[in-house]
Amino acid sequence: MADKKKKEAGYEPKILSFCCNWCSYAGxxxxxxxxLQMPANFRTIRVMCSxxxxxxYVFTALERGADGVIVTxxxxxxxxxxxxxxxxxxxxxxxxxxLEEIGFDRERVMLRxxxxxxxxxxxxxxxxxxxxxxxxxxxPLSEEVFL
Amino acid sequence: xxxxxxxxxxxxxxxxGPNAAIREMLRKGxxxxxxxxxxVPMKVPSGDSYMHVLVDDVEMLDRAAPISPVLTVxxxxxxxxxxxxxxxxxxxxxxxxxxxxxxxIELRKLFQVDLEHIxxxxxxxxxxxxxxxxxxxxxxxxxxxxxALATWDDSAMRPICQTCEKSNxxxxxxxxxxxxxxxxxxxxxxxxxxxxxxxxKLGLTPxxxxxxxxQASDKAMARKRGTRKANxxxxxxxxxxxxxxxxxxxxxxxxxxxxxxCPICYCKQCKFDSPELRxxxxxxxxxxxxxxxxxxxxxxxLFHMGRMSHMVLSCVSCGACExxxxxxxxxxxxxxxxxxxxxxxxxxxxxxxxxxxxxxxTFEFEEFSEVED
Numbered sequence: 001m002a003d004k005k006k007k008e009a010g011y012e013p014k015i016l017s018f019c020c021n022w023c024s025y026a027g028x029x030x031x032x033x034x035x036l037q038m039p040a041n042f043r044t045i046r047v048m049c050s051x052x053x054x055x056x057y058v059f060t061a062l063e064r065g066a067d068g069v070i071v072t073x074x075x076x077x078x079x080x081x082x083x084x085x086x087x088x089x090x091x092x093x094x095x096x097x098x099l100e101e102i103g104f105d106r107e108r109v110m111l112r113x114x115x116x117x118x119x120x121x122x123x124x125x126x127x128x129x130x131x132x133x134x135x136x137x138x139x140p141l142s143e144e145v146f147l
Numbered sequence: 148x149x150x151x152x153x154x155x156x157x158x159x160x161x162x163x164g165p166n167a168a169i170r171e172m173l174r175k176g177x178x179x180x181x182x183x184x185x186x187v188p189m190k191v192p193s194g195d196s197y198m199h200v201l202v203d204d205v206e207m208l209d210r211a212a213p214i215s216p217v218l219t220v221x222x223x224x225x226x227x228x229x230x231x232x233x234x235x236x237x238x239x240x241x242x243x244x245x246x247x248x249x250x251x252i253e254l255r256k257l258f259q260v261d262l263e264h265i266x267x268x269x270x271x272x273x274x275x276x277x278x279x280x281x282x283x284x285x286x287x288x289x290x291x292x293x294x295a296l297a298t299w300d301d302s303a304m305r306p307i308c309q310t311c312e313k314s315n316x317x318x319x320x321x322x323x324x325x326x327x328x329x330x331x332x333x334x335x336x337x338x339x340x341x342x343x344x345x346x347x348k349l350g351l352t353p354x355x356x357x358x359x360x361x362q363a364s365d366k367a368m369a370r371k372r373g374t375r376k377a378n379x380x381x382x383x384x385x386x387x388x389x390x391x392x393x394x395x396x397x398x399x400x401x402x403x404x405x406x407x408x409c410p411i412c413y414c415k416q417c418k419f420d421s422p423e424l425r426x427x428x429x430x431x432x433x434x435x436x437x438x439x440x441x442x443x444x445x446x447x448x449l450f451h452m453g454r455m456s457h458m459v460l461s462c463v464s465c466g467a468c469e470x471x472x473x474x475x476x477x478x479x480x481x482x483x484x485x486x487x488x489x490x491x492x493x494x495x496x497x498x499x500x501x502x503x504x505x506x507x508x509t510f511e512f513e514e515f516s517e518v519e520d
Contacts, residue, residue: 013183021265033320034410044286053386055453055456055457056449056452056453056456056457058243058420059449059453060449060453063446063448063449063452065434065437065496066433076512077512083510086510086511087507087508087510087514089405089510089514089515089518089519090493090506090507090510090514090515091304091507092488092518093373093492093493094456094459094460094475094492094493094506094507095456096518097485097488097489097492098452098455098459098485098489101387101484101485101488101489102386102392102452102455102485103386103387103388103391103392104389110520111519111520112520113519115448140389141389141448142438143425143437143439144389144438145391145438145440145442145443146393146397146442146510147393147442147445147446147447147448147449
């Protein structure tokens with residue numbers, strides 16, 4: 001019972017962020033060492049390239065109750081592996097299409113390009129995404145039984 | 148739809164119906180060395196199903212049913228099993244539906260088949276009878292199908308066939324036009340070099356214009372597009388929102404049959420069967436805590452969503468998944484709906500050309516700016 005009350009009282013969105021090793025993770029690091037204020041409710045998974053993020057990872061996170069998933073990578077043209085993020089963009093286009101088709105709010109997933117020098121951008125992106133998710137409330141999948 | 152060679156085909160006699168005409172053509176092709184063996188559907192001895200068989204002895208061709216009433220093992224799976232170890236120079240003529248041939252082309256892009264010595268023969272498809280209906284009453288199934296083949300009325304065929312706008316697509320190296328062709332005849336349409344070579348070996352010359360067939364086909368396909376649109380709209384309504392979707396998939400028993408029979412799902416180990424998705428009891432308890440309870444085994448929706456994202460761009464809407472579903476989930480119709488829109492977004496049509504790259508292995512520098520939000 002106590003648990004339930006706690007659940008209802010303070011809703012803290014759970015956000016998952018995939019950061020590419022070469023740009024966005026370094027950007028996140030820069031935001032951290034610059035002591036920029038940002039929401040503390042995102043968990044980061046570092047991947048070698050944003051194109052490493054299979055749409056299934058995003059679906060899994062959403063199915064398991066993440067309220068939002070953000071994929072970040074190097075800006076187009078700046079990919080450490082030259083072309084990886086162009087593939088990411090296509091994967092994201094497919095992912096969003098599938099989400100849209102099955103009637104899931106596709107604004108719960110986001111793709112952003114953040115370079116290693118863009119610490120402030122990383123912080124503001126997280127702020128912005130957190131605000132979006134907060135306004136949407138809980139991921140409806142986290143309340144479904146028959147998954 | 149691809150054009151036939153210079154818009155010309157061969158008008159062949161078919162006094163005993165298209166099946167007999169195809170058998171005759173295959174026999175002649177084998178005799179004249181156009182192929183060493185033939186892969187063609189044949190009725191199983193018990194009479195309640197059809198399977199693709201590799202025919203070496205042409206005498207056996209009498210039992211072949213090139214236009215079979217049901218789709219059992221998807222033809223692309225049959226071709227994969229035949230050429231999995233690579234090409235060995237044996238020329239094989241493979242007879243299948245346009246949707247099966249499209250899947251073969253997709254599998255070629257995925258390096259799962261070797262088409263070097265395979266000649267694909269397709270035909271206008273009147274659709275197929277739902278597999279479970281046919282198993283229940285084969286005689287009735289045969290009757291219903293014979294009627295559909297004679298009248299081109301597809302109302303008793305599978306729902307996915309009723310909405311298939313590619314059922315007359317000339318996908319194969321040789322395509323048999325049946326619709327709009329005068330009674331007692333079939334129109335053999337060659338495509339590409341392989342088709343022309345085959346037709347030359349048969350001792351035939353393409354001299355008959357295909358216009359009549361094409362017009363009849365285009366008209367029928369336009370009608371089917373209309374049916375599909377209505378069907379998709381209806382399905383979209385039923386599947387709208389998560390609860391609608393979960394209702395639609397509610398009967399799913401996690402058997403993964405749809406994945407196992409899918410020609411495009413070629414992976415040796417499916418992620419959704421792998422230990423990767425096995426969680427600890429406390430993980431499940433955590434999730435149950437959030438929603439109050441949790442269906443076990445879980446991950447039903449994840450499986451469908453995941454499979455969708457993996458194969459939907461190559462989905463040829465053959466309907467094998469729906470035929471294989473023991474609980475009657477309209478999985479092929481759902482996938483076809485998503486496939487249609489997703490393929491449109493990438494301007495991709497599976498099976499259109501084996502030269503065309505699959506959308507996720509290529510890119511343009513400037514595109515999809517709407518996803519970079």
